[in-house]
Amino acid sequence: MSELVLINVSGRDKPGLTSEITGIMGRYNVRILDIGQAVIHDHLTWGILAEIPDESRASPVIRDLLFRLHALDLQVRFAPITETEYQQWAEGRNRACYIVTLLSRDIKAEQIARVSEITARHGLNIDNISRLSARPSLNPSENRIACVEFSVRGTPEDLERLRTDFLKIAGDMNVDIAFQEDSIFRRNRRLVVFDMDSTLIEAEVIDELAHEAGVGEQVSEITERAMRGELDFSESFAERLALLRGLDESVLERIAGRLRMTEGAEYLIRTLRSLGYRTAILSGGFNYFARHLQERLGIDYVYANELEIVDGKVTGRVAGPIVDGDRKASLLLEIAQREKISREQVIAVGDGANDLPMLSQAGLGVAFRAKPLVKESARHAISTLGLDAILYLIGYRESEARLVSPE
Numbered sequence: 001m002s003e004l005v006l007i008n009v010s011g012r013d014k015p016g017l018t019s020e021i022t023g024i025m026g027r028y029n030v031r032i033l034d035i036g037q038a039v040i041h042d043h044l045t046w047g048i049l050a051e052i053p054d055e056s057r058a059s060p061v062i063r064d065l066l067f068r069l070h071a072l073d074l075q076v077r078f079a080p081i082t083e084t085e086y087q088q089w090a091e092g093r094n095r096a097c098y099i100v101t102l103l104s105r106d107i108k109a110e111q112i113a114r115v116s117e118i119t120a121r122h123g124l125n126i127d128n129i130s131r132l133s134a135r136p137s138l139n140p141s142e143n144r145i146a147c148v149e150f151s152v153r154g155t156p157e158d159l160e161r162l163r164t165d166f167l168k169i170a171g172d173m174n175v176d177i178a179f180q181e182d183s184i185f186r187r188n189r190r191l192v193v194f195d196m197d198s199t200l201i202e203a204e205v206i207d208e209l210a211h212e213a214g215v216g217e218q219v220s221e222i223t224e225r226a227m228r229g230e231l232d233f234s235e236s237f238a239e240r241l242a243l244l245r246g247l248d249e250s251v252l253e254r255i256a257g258r259l260r261m262t263e264g265a266e267y268l269i270r271t272l273r274s275l276g277y278r279t280a281i282l283s284g285g286f287n288y289f290a291r292h293l294q295e296r297l298g299i300d301y302v303y304a305n306e307l308e309i310v311d312g313k314v315t316g317r318v319a320g321p322i323v324d325g326d327r328k329a330s331l332l333l334e335i336a337q338r339e340k341i342s343r344e345q346v347i348a349v350g351d352g353a354n355d356l357p358m359l360s361q362a363g364l365g366v367a368f369r370a371k372p373l374v375k376e377s378a379r380h381a382i383s384t385l386g387l388d389a390i391l392y393l394i395g396y397r398e399s400e401a402r403l404v405s406p407e
Contacts, residue, residue: 003055004033004081006047007065011074013044021048024068028061029053033086036128044074049081096181098124100150100166103176103382103389106136107146114169115150115177122162124154134398145385147392151182163379170381178380178393185344185363189394192272193332193358195350196283196290196304198227199368200297200387202260205285206240209314212251215243229353229373233284233324237305245316249309256292264386269297271391280335282328284354303331329357349390350374366390 009021018037025032034049052058062078069076102115119126128151136143156162166177180186197204210219219240226236272279280301281290290304306319321327328350336343348355348362351370359365359378367378368387375381382389 001055002031003052003058004083004086005050005052005058005062006079006081007050008077008079009044009046009069009074010076011044011072013039013042014072017044017046017072017074020068020072021046021065024064025050025061027064028057030061049086095153096155097127097151097153099178099180099182099186099395100152101132101176101178101180101392102148102150103178103385103392104146104174105384106140106143107148108173111173111175112148114173115166118162118165118169119150119152122154122156122158122165124152124156127151127153132392132395132397145389145392147389149392149395167375167381170383174384176382176384176389180364180380180393183344185342187395188345189277189347189364190341190345191278191280191336191339192347192349192390193280193282193301193328193335193362194348195328195352195355195368196281196293197285198262198351199349199355200262200265200281200293201289202262205255205259205289206237206244208255208259209244209247209251210240212255213244213247219243226354227352227374228371233354234322237284237322237324241318242316244314247314249312249314252288252307256289259289259292262387264388266297268386268388268390269299271388271396273298278335278339280331282323282331282358284323284325284328284352301335303327325354325357328355329361332358332361347390347394349387364393366393 031051031053032048033051035047037044037046052061066076100115100119102111104111116126130149131147132149133145133147136146163179166179170177194200197206204223207216207220207223210216222231222236222240225231226233269279278300281293281299281304283290283304285304286307287302287304288307290302293299294302303323305323308315308317308319332346332348333343336346343361344363346362347364347366348358349366349368350359351368351374353371353374356374356377359367365378365380367374367381369383370378370381375383380393
């Protein structure tokens, strides 16, 4: 009759340790049922669930392991596991698995405590915790992104309540928390579509144009209400455009030259391109500026509004249909079909109410530095970090950055 034993080893990490331990087990034909290892600051925690085929040989295996691990100055603990306990554990592996991503400028103990408390309250068990970001500096001001990923398992009774709880503590602690099902699609996203204004760039271009036309306050107030979802986008857009009538075409180039990229945008796009992702701008702004970004960043697709210009002057109209929220959602699906991928493999990023339709169509919709209505309606939000934080939502590890080699 076989015997099940859980073996836990801890101490200073040493090269070849796994080979040493499993080599001893191999001499007794031990079967490995589970194995895991973590190293923090050169200190090892190593665990293995072993099935010793002949119960009478359990003592010799444990004796040899004890002798060798003692010689290596490592601590070891053995715990017998019953067949019933093993079956319960094995059946639990079939429960749904989720990924909780904690993003901050600097990770604090309270943040991890609050996240883990919520997962436990909703019936989720933490299987694994990993740091995805680089090792931090001891000077907190030098740390730009810190990321810890939790792999959790279970079946929460109320997913929406769980997401609401995460959103609340994210706001309370000024951090970002994402909660995703750990499906094959999470690890195989292929397309990222972006809003442009206040997402890829810091400004709302129509507000910049309005400032040059001397109607800045009027247009900014309408823009703000539209982004909050208080006004219909198409109607408010036409109203704002009309105020720009007569603006000289030369102003466009001047504005394009001073537009500032959002924190992390350039690194994110370069990295996505290196990883083989396709990218798109789906904007309720203007093609003139979107093409400027396309050339600068190497964006694959651009869809925005064509600002009508006659005799060198802005007419206050656009040529063709307005790219509103519904049009953005349709374009997302159209590009996905063209790229022969499912919508579950698409990431959409935006900040305004007119971005919600495309965020809802994407497998991963991210409200970026968004208005409260958009944050509450979107399934994921990034509010405290730059755009490159999105990389961690797809499992990117900063230690792998040298392998990606962005241009």
